[in-house]
Amino acid sequence: MxxxxxxxxxxxxxxxxxxxxxxxxxxxxxxxxxxxxxxxxxxxxxxxxxxxxxxxxxxxxxxxxxxxxxxxxxxxxxxxxxxxxxxxxxxxxxxxxxxxxxxxxxxxxxxxxxxxxxxxxxxxxxxxxxxxxxxxxxxxxxxxxxxxxxxxxxxxxxxxxxxxxxxxxxxxxxxxxxxxxxxxxxxxxxxxxxxxxxxxxxxxxxxxxxxxxxxxxxxxxxxxxxxxxxxxxxxxxxxxxxxxxxxxxxxxxxxxxxxxxxxxxxxxxxxxxxxxxxxxxxxxxxxxxxxxxxxxxxEKRTRKSMAAGQSAALKEKLKRHIVEKAYIIPTDIRKRIRFAVRVTDMPDDPVLTIDFRGETPTFSWQQQPQGDINLLIDVGSQVLNHSMDHEWGGDAIIIGYGAEIYVYHADAIRYEIENYCVRLLSRYPNTKEYLKRTPLRAARYLLSDAIKRKNLIYKAMGRRDKVIDHSDPVLSERDLWLNKGKCAVCKACNLK
Structure with a gap:
């Protein structure tokens, strides 16, 4: 070989x-x-x-x-x-x-x-x-x-x-x-x-x-x-x-x-x-x-701004997408959220503020972030469009480092608001809905994967202690990585 x-x-x-x-x-x-x-x-x-x-x-x-x-x-x-x-x-x-x-x-x-x-x-x-x-x-x-x-x-x-x-x-x-x-x-x-x-x-x-x-x-x-x-x-x-x-x-x-x-x-x-x-x-x-x-x-330093027609279309598309995806946020957390998205290559009024705290969400475009917001997401139009248009397009943000997120309140960390807001901009498939659409494929998949099958059974039984996590839970602990500092992270991760 x-x-x-x-x-x-x-x-x-x-x-x-x-x-x-x-x-x-x-x-x-x-x-x-x-x-x-x-x-x-x-x-x-x-x-x-x-x-x-x-x-x-x-x-x-x-x-x-x-x-x-x-x-x-x-x-x-x-x-x-x-x-x-x-x-x-x-x-x-x-x-x-x-x-x-x-x-x-x-x-x-x-x-x-x-x-x-x-x-x-x-x-x-x-x-x-x-x-x-x-x-x-x-x-x-x-x-x-x-x-x-x-x-x-x-x-x-x-x-x-x-x-x-x-x-x-x-x-x-x-x-x-x-x-x-x-x-x-x-x-x-x-x-x-x-x-x-x-x-x-x-x-x-x-x-x-x-x-x-x-x-x-x-x-x-x-x-x-x-x-x-x-x-x-x-x-x-x-x-x-x-x-x-x-x-x-x-x-x-x-x-x-x-x-x-x-x-x-x-x-x-x-x-x-x-x-x-x-x-x-x-x-x-x-x-x-x-x-x-x-x-x-x-080439990165000489990017051009969006054309006016493209900006108008993206503004409507983004609002529509957020409304469609709002269901992914639990109701009790959604009522805490007021955040903003800044499209970095949009020339006029590039900041969309989304307020979920009322009975229905409100949207407003401004030149700069305004008011008391949980966080601000900076993202370019190419990444944003890709994330909304394709089922796995959110990888451009989640894996590709496609957005900068500025958190302003500790509550946004405590309730993982940053995580929910980022995923609002994606079109990742809902696993349960996907499995309902393709039940035979899902069954074959589970039959071939013993650990996945056992994990689902343990979760259904309420035996979370028996579940073997695919990824290390410590990697997604918001308060640890954003608010605690190096010594706390090393201790939690058992690093010398």
């Missing part, structure tokens, strides 16, 4: 002439031009003649349509089966007719020589790829943000079936607007961001120590933000070159080699070959951004 690290979560795996590509994102941007590959792929053309394309999940930095279009249309696609449909139609519309949805924990044999097994953690998936005696466990985004009990559950399951993996590839950083783009008067943004990144790196180390592969590779966190007001987030990431020393310090009894790999590097026979040009500048990689992304930065 030969493995070439292409970029981000993209691996080219070659076995006896068979070529597999994982999660191809090798060019352009993701999430409405907000995420940029960093570092860039050095050989994106290598994916073109793949025989199989393996997807772990549907986020755009993994399922990137533009990158997929670089691959020949005869390639077969494997995508994890889930409760939502439309997968085959999506790929068919792009010209790919060989599409297979992979069920949880079922092994698929490719061309009689490579085995692929998906292990689902909600919508994220671990992919285990086997060839002969060689085992690659691609954790991807499935576990670094998972609860400690879920991590333990997966480590046990993987070790039972694959007791001695050769490679583990796993992400090691965060990908969410919360808490980085949420601002409050008592919050130190950079300090909290760095602490949160340490949380994910700690989980990476725990996962590797639990699986004890011969080699472990931190990857799938290879993006950069180029808007001037967000470039500080790039500095908050945990340096890849510091992960190996941290692992040795935290897990001295584990002999796994942590590999600092970059696009272009190669693995074969559990040997690592440094082929990437980025090794020469690894410690100064952030210093190359201004030069390597000069064009992209200039």
């Amino acid at each position: 030969k493995i070439t690290y292409i970029s981000h979560a993209t691996l080219l795996i070659e076995v006896n002439g068979l070529k597999l590509v994982t999660d191809p994102w090798v060019k352009d941007t993701a999430y409405c031009n907000q995420w940029h590959l960093f570092p860039k792929a050095t050989h994106p053309e290598l994916i073109a003649d793949a025989n199989y394309v393996l997807y772990s999940h549907g986020h755009e930095d993994h399922l990137h349509a533009g990158s997929l279009q670089m691959i020949n249309k005869q390639a077969a696609i494997l995508y994890p089966y889930s409760w939502y449909g439309g997968t085959k139609t999506f790929f068919n519309d792009l010209g790919f007719t060989h599409v297979k949805e992979a069920f949880n924990e079922r092994t698929i044999v490719l061309d009689g020589q490579v085995k692929v097994t998906y292990l689902a953690n909600n919508l994220d998936n671990v992919m285990v790829i086997e060839s002969g005696d060689t085992v690659l466990v691609n954790i991807n985004d499935a576990l670094p943000s998972a609860s400690q009990s879920m991590i333990g559950y997966f480590l046990k399951k993987i070790k039972q079936r694959w007791p001695a993996p050769d490679y583990v590839f796993s992400s090691y950083g965060g990908a969410s607007y919360f808490p980085n783009t949420v601002h409050f008067e008592t919050k130190d943004d950079e300090e909290i961001a760095q602490t949160r990144e340490r949380f994910f790196v700690n989980n990476f180390c725990k996962i590797v120590a639990g699986l004890r592969p011969r080699m472990a590779v931190p990857f799938a966190s290879d993006f950069i933000l180029l808007d001037d007001h967000q470039r500080w987030i790039n500095r908050a990431k945990f340096p890849r070159y510091e992960i190996a020393p941290l692992f040795e310090q935290e897990h001295p009894d584990c002999d796994t080699k942590i590999i600092e790999a970059y696009p272009g590097d190669v693995f074969e026979g559990c040997n690592f070959f440094k082929r990437s040009r980025y090794h020469a500048v690894a410690r100064q990689l952030l210093d190359t951004v201004d030069n390597d992304y000069k064009k992209e930065i200039e």
Whole structure:
């Protein structure tokens, strides 16, 4: 098995002439031009003649349509089966007719020589790829943000079936607007961001120590933000070159080699070959951004304002959308909300104030935020339109860092008003309604996922203590991350 690290979560795996590509994102941007590959792929053309394309999940930095279009249309696609449909139609519309949805924990044999097994953690998936005696466990985004009990559950399951993996590839950083783009008067943004990144790196180390592969590779966190007001987030990431020393310090009894790999590097026979040009500048990689992304930065600094007709249409659309989505907020919390949305590229009266405190919601447009509001959301028209127009378009805000949120009152933190207001701007599917529309698909999905099935049963029985959380609840504790400071966060997350 030969493995070439292409970029981000993209691996080219070659076995006896068979070529597999994982999660191809090798060019352009993701999430409405907000995420940029960093570092860039050095050989994106290598994916073109793949025989199989393996997807772990549907986020755009993994399922990137533009990158997929670089691959020949005869390639077969494997995508994890889930409760939502439309997968085959999506790929068919792009010209790919060989599409297979992979069920949880079922092994698929490719061309009689490579085995692929998906292990689902909600919508994220671990992919285990086997060839002969060689085992690659691609954790991807499935576990670094998972609860400690879920991590333990997966480590046990993987070790039972694959007791001695050769490679583990796993992400090691965060990908969410919360808490980085949420601002409050008592919050130190950079300090909290760095602490949160340490949380994910700690989980990476725990996962590797639990699986004890011969080699472990931190990857799938290879993006950069180029808007001037967000470039500080790039500095908050945990340096890849510091992960190996941290692992040795935290897990001295584990002999796994942590590999600092970059696009272009190669693995074969559990040997690592440094082929990437980025090794020469690894410690100064952030210093190359201004030069390597000069064009992209200039484009961001010269954005044009919306035309008058576009502004008028968006104003009506936004009001209508908020009214339609208001049902997602519990009544007792909705009556506490008065917030504002500022469309940053709208020239005239760009601020919409929404007041839910009366019998019916009221809306007013002004040039500046006015009155006593819980919070202000700054968002551009491209991201806002995308979020409202597409079922999963809210990812441009939630994952893509597409909005800046300024919280003005502690009550907005206590009642998670920021979370509700952000989701008001999206069109995420309501899970219960979706399951009613596709009951047979939902049943097949639950039958294939034991942990999801058990969690639903325990919730129905009122046994919340038995539920294994897919993601770590501590990551969404608003008061902790926005109002408590680094020491409290470290204590809650068991960080040294």
